[in-house]
Amino acid sequence: MSDDEERVTMPFKFVTGFDARFPNQNQTKHCWQNYVDYHKCILAKGEDFKPCRQFFIAYRSLCPASWTARWDDQRDAGNFPLRLDQ
């Protein structure tokens, strides 16, 4: 980046906003619920089902990448700690 180019800092903001189910500062379960809802959604309705995208955007914003990577691995290995098909 050259010096004459002005650096713009945007305030960081989660895309989800406030959800009354997760009123605490700790948003771990907010992230978790959207991850679970997304995968239940695409399992039930298919990857192309548009409304599922809402959950995807939410969990991608809220969850640390290392968590979702671990959960993806667990789903692949069949030891994810929740049934997503029911």
Added chain:
Amino acid sequence: MSNLNRSIFQGHPFHLVSPSPWPLFTCISLLTLTTSAVSGMHGFESAGYWIPSALILVISSMFLWFRDVISEGTYIGNHTLAVQKGLNMGVALFIVSEALFFLAIFWAYFHSALSPTVELGAQWPPIGIEAINAFELPLLNTVLLLASGVTITYSHHSLIQGNRNGALYGAIFTLVLALVFTGFQGVEYSVSSFTLTDGAYGSCFYFGTGFHGLHVIIGTIFIGVGFWRMLAYHLTENHHLGLESSILYWHFVDVVWLFLFLSVYYWGS
């Protein structure tokens, strides 16, 4: 010695205890037990010899000390009404400390169960845990313990009314119900699908029910001693503090079970 004669020699009703080796013996035994147990939990290989030895030492300490207390109370007559009041207070405080011990266990359980972490799938019981059906053996065990509360009350009231047979049979029925309860808990442990090392659920379940079971066994021995002392004519209709303490302890253990049944077995499954 009657209280009247006693007051000729002593101007107060209290028991000034004589020198005894048991407090020191008990301290050393208990320190040995905790040290061996902690060592064992950290993989010290000889703990398998140390823990049982230390346990034998603790049980010996209690046996010898309580034997002296029985001699002082029943045969020498040191347990005046004032002394009984103090002993009773000691028992009550001991039970309060036990209640707080179980409060800590329930705290651990509810910490895990009320808001299960995402690692458990945010659900309780966690996936793969087949919780025990509360309305099978646990409900029967609840009935057994409640019934044992009835029989021990029958025994107590019989003793107060001078009905020796009623007092003895009440205690026998209580002991039988207690042993059947312990047996059923053993059955339940042996057929359950999860173990102590199966994560938060297993840890909390066996922490709570295990320590409750240990207390049932101790309470059974306690009532058993009361039974033997009735049989040996130690206890009278107005002086039977040991038996009353065992009854108080038994009711406490009973109440802990009711909380376990409601929160761990019923709500937690």
